Amino acid sequence: xxxxxxxxxxxxxxxxxxxxxxxxxxxxxxxxxxxxxxxxxxxxxxxxxxxxxxxxxxxxxxxxxxxxxxxxxxxxxxxxxxxxxxxxxxxxxxxxxxxxxxxxxxxxxxxxxxxxxxxxxxxxxxxxxxxxxxxxxxxxxxxxxxxxxxxxxxxxxxxxxxxxxxxxxxxxxxxxxxxxxxxxxxxxxxxxxxxxxxxxxxxxxxxxxxxxxxxxxxxxxxxxxxxxxxxxxxxxxxxxxxxxxxxxxxxxxxxxxxxxxxxxxxxxxxxxxxxxxxxxxxxxxxxxxxxxxxxxxxxxxxxxxxxxxxxxxxxxxxxxxxxxxxxxxxxxxxxxxxxxxxxxxxxxxxxxxxxxxxxxxxxxxxxxxxxxxxxxxxxxxxxxxxxxxxxxxxxxxxxxxxxxxxxxxxxxxxxxxxxxxxxxx
Amino acid sequence: xxxxxxxxxxxxxxxxxxxxxxxxxxxxxxxxxxxxxxxxxxxxxxxxxxxxxxxxxxxxxxxxxxxxxxxxxxxxxxxxxxxxxxx
Numbered sequence: 001x002x003x004x005x006x007x008x009x010x011x012x013x014x015x016x017x018x019x020x021x022x023x024x025x026x027x028x029x030x031x032x033x034x035x036x037x038x039x040x041x042x043x044x045x046x047x048x049x050x051x052x053x054x055x056x057x058x059x060x061x062x063x064x065x066x067x068x069x070x071x072x073x074x075x076x077x078x079x080x081x082x083x084x085x086x087x088x089x090x091x092x093x094x095x096x097x098x099x100x101x102x103x104x105x106x107x108x109x110x111x112x113x114x115x116x117x118x119x120x121x122x123x124x125x126x127x128x129x130x131x132x133x134x135x136x137x138x139x140x141x142x143x144x145x146x147x148x149x150x151x152x153x154x155x156x157x158x159x160x161x162x163x164x165x166x167x168x169x170x171x172x173x174x175x176x177x178x179x180x181x182x183x184x185x186x187x188x189x190x191x192x193x194x195x196x197x198x199x200x201x202x203x204x205x206x207x208x209x210x211x212x213x214x215x216x217x218x219x220x221x222x223x224x225x226x227x228x229x230x231x232x233x234x235x236x237x238x239x240x241x242x243x244x245x246x247x248x249x250x251x252x253x254x255x256x257x258x259x260x261x262x263x264x265x266x267x268x269x270x271x272x273x274x275x276x277x278x279x280x281x282x283x284x285x286x287x288x289x290x291x292x293x294x295x296x297x298x299x300x301x302x303x304x305x306x307x308x309x310x311x312x313x314x315x316x317x318x319x320x321x322x323x324x325x326x327x328x329x330x331x332x333x334x335x336x337x338x339x340x341x342x343x344x345x346x347x348x349x350x351x352x353x354x355x356x357x358x359x360x361x362x363x364x365x366x367x368x369x370x371x372x373x374x375x376x377x378x379x380x381x382x383x384x385x386x387x388x389x390x391x392x393x394x395x396x397x398x399x400x401x402x403x404x405x406x407x408x409x410x411x412x413x414x415x416x417x418x419x420x421x422x423x424x425x
Numbered sequence: 426x427x428x429x430x431x432x433x434x435x436x437x438x439x440x441x442x443x444x445x446x447x448x449x450x451x452x453x454x455x456x457x458x459x460x461x462x463x464x465x466x467x468x469x470x471x472x473x474x475x476x477x478x479x480x481x482x483x484x485x486x487x488x489x490x491x492x493x494x495x496x497x498x499x500x501x502x503x504x505x506x507x508x509x510x511x512x
Binding site: 019097100104105108109116240241244321322323324325326 | 472473480
C-alpha cells in the first residue's frame, strides 16, 4: 500500500524539488521577503482545489485514459495539440537545462577534473538505462531519487533552523504591496505542478496528491524561510543559484556538498519523473487514436524514452544549454503545463456539469485561473515577446503534427471516439 | 558494420578536434590566481546561458561578454593579457 503512494508521490514531487523550482522559490522569497508565504499558501489552496476537481471520484479522470476524457470534452485536435505541446516541451527542455545544472554541480562540488558535460550525458544514459531495463526499475528508482533530495533539503533546513544563526523574524523586509501579491500567487502555482497524474490505486489519487503537495509546500516553505535567515534578500532575488548560496551560508563546505547531492538526485528525479509522466500521457494519446483491434498498444512504451533521450542528447550536444533562450523556453514549457492543468480542470468541470452535480458551474471559476495565470506570467515576463513567439511556434508545430496524424489515420481512428462524442451530442 | 565504422571515425575526429586549437595557450587556475590584481589583466567571461548561470564560480572583476562579439576587447591596449573564461 505504501509503495504505490511513494512512487506516485515522488513523481508528483519531481518538479517541485528540482533545482529550477528552488531557483524560482529563492528569487521569489528574495523579491518579496516573508510576504511571499501568503501568495505561496494561496497557490497551495488553489492547487489543492485543482486536485479535488481533477481527481473527483465522479469524474474518474484517474481511473481510465485521461486523454480520452480530455478529447471528449475539448475535441480530438485541441486535446492532441495541447498534450503534444505540453508534454514534449516539458520532457525535452527541462531535462536539457537541468542535466547541465547537475553536470556543473558535480564538476564544481565533487570532481574538478571530470567534465561537466560528460557527467550530464552520463546521468542521461543512466536514466535511459533504467527505463530500458524495465519500467518497474524506473518506478522503483523514483522514490530513491526524490527521497534523497528530500533528506538533503530537510537536513539543511534543520541545520539552518537550529544552527548558530539567530532567527531574525522581525528584521525581514517585506514587499507589502498588493501589486506584488497577484503575480506571486501565479508564480507560486508553478511550484506545485505535477499533481495531474493519477496515483495507484486511482481511487486514492485525490488524497495522495494532496498529501504530496502539502509535504512539498512545508519543505519549500521551510527552505525559503531558512534562506531568508542566512542570505540577504537582494542577493537571493538576483542570484541564479540561490540554493547553493543558502546551503553555503548555512553549513559552509558540508552545506555545498549536501546541496550538490540534492541537485544531482533532484535532477535525476526530475528527468526520470518526466520520462514516466510524459510517456504515460503520450501512450494514452496514441492508444486512444491508434488502438489496435485486439486492444493492445501499437507502440512499445520504451520507444518514448529512447526518443526523449535522443532529442535531449542532440539539444545538449548542439549547445542549446549555452543559449540564453533555453531558460525562456523552459519557462514556456512550464506555462504549457499550467494550461494543461487548466484543460484537465475544464474537462472535469464539464463532466460534473453533465452529471448535473450541485455547484458544478463554480468549478469553471477555478478552470479560468490557470490560463489566466499563464497569460499574466507571460505579460510580466521581461522576455514576453520571445515567450509568445516560442509558445506560438510550439502550438503551430503540435497542431500540424496532430492534424497530420489524424488525417493519416483517419480510417483507423478508434471507433470509441465517435461513440463517446455521439453520446455527448 | 560499415555504418558503425563510419560512426567511430566521426567520433574520433570529434574527440581530436581540441588538438586543432592547441595554438591557443591554456591557463590553469593557479596561474590565473597569481595574475589576479595585476593592472594589465583583462578577464572576459564568455560563458552563456546555463554554462554561466548555473556555475558557482564567477571570477571577480571578470567582464561578461558575448563570445561571438569580442569588440569590447578592442577597447583595451593590445599589450594587455586577455584571459577568456569559457568553461
